[in-house]
Amino acid sequence: MGVSPKIAPSMVSSDFANLAAEAKRMIDLGANWLHMDIMVGHFVPNLTIGAPVIQSLRKHTDAYLDCHLMVTNPMDYVQHMATAGASGFTFHVEVAKENWQELVSKIKSAGMRPGVALKPGTPVEHVYPLVEGTSPVEMVLVMTVEPGFGGQKFMPDMMDKVRALRDKYPSLDIQVDGGLGPLAIDAAAAAGANCIVAGSSVFGAPEPGDVISLLRTTVEKAQPTWALRE
Numbered sequence: 374m375g376v377s378p379k380i381a382p383s384m385v386s387s388d389f390a391n392l393a394a395e396a397k398r399m400i401d402l403g404a405n406w407l408h409m410d411i412m413v414g415h416f417v418p419n420l421t422i423g424a425p426v427i428q429s430l431r432k433h434t435d436a437y438l439d440c441h442l443m444v445t446n447p448m449d450y451v452q453h454m455a456t457a458g459a460s461g462f463t464f465h466v467e468v469a470k471e472n473w474q475e476l477v478s479k480i481k482s483a484g485m486r487p488g489v490a491l492k493p494g495t496p497v498e499h500v501y502p503l504v505e506g507t508s509p510v511e512m513v514l515v516m517t518v519e520p521g522f523g524g525q526k527f528m529p530d531m532m533d534k535v536r537a538l539r540d541k542y543p544s545l546d547i548q549v550d551g552g553l554g555p556l557a558i559d560a561a562a563a564a565g566a567n568c569i570v571a572g573s574s575v576f577g578a579p580e581p582g583d584v585i586s587l588l589r590t591t592v593e594k595a596q597p598t599w600a601l602r603e
């Protein structure tokens with residue numbers, strides 16, 4: 374199987390006042406990526422961080438900064454995020470129906486890895502053209518909660534989308550985000566997710582390293598089963 378597990382603690386659940394130390398702590402505990410939620414008060418009803426914080430964090434880590442832009446105008450942020458040091462740039466399909474080709478091409482030219490996210494109410498078919506295009510996205514993020522806030526309940530119904538994507542695209546990075554932790558990981562891994570975002574379950578655990586390692590081993594164990602199902 375060509376896709377490796379990537380465990381990405383969601384830094385929105387970290388102690389923002391100690392972001393550099395929190396980032397180092399997560400990487401030292403075995404995280405592959407750091408998931409950075411960019412919310413600017415539209416598209417989702419919350420405010421978190423933007424390019425200036427990514428730029429500050431970049432001075433303290435060379436980790437892969439997996440940036441999820443919950444914004445209505447992702448094109449406006451491509452250059453800012455690239456200059457700040459973002460590694461991945463994931464935008465929402467709901468706001469890029471018309472211009473996703475130009476957007477993906479700009480993200481790639483700026484040196485970042487493009488991903489596309491879909492909200493719980495968006496049919497999975499909406500991302501197929503973006504995965505199959507001549508200049509495709511390299512990751513699909515299936516939201517397993519309504520985007521906007523950490524600490525919500527995992528939506529198991531979203532696993533049909535993950536299963537459909539994994540059956541269609543065996544080598545694609547498929548990410549899940551929202552309510553992931555020891556209780557939900559079995560379903561997500563069995564469906565075919567290999568990139569796991571987890572906020573409150575990691576930062577709220579007495580031993581966050583144990584949670585990171587459980588998320589990884591559960592994906593590793595599920596991977597051989599993906600190719601076997603009908």
Ligand SMILES: O=C(CO)[C@H](O)[C@H](O)COP(=O)(O)O
Nearest residue numbers: 383520521523524552572573
């Ligand atoms: O994107 C997000 C919310 O929009 C968060 O990354 C996500 O919800 C992770 O937090 P938790 O694991 O606590 O659900």
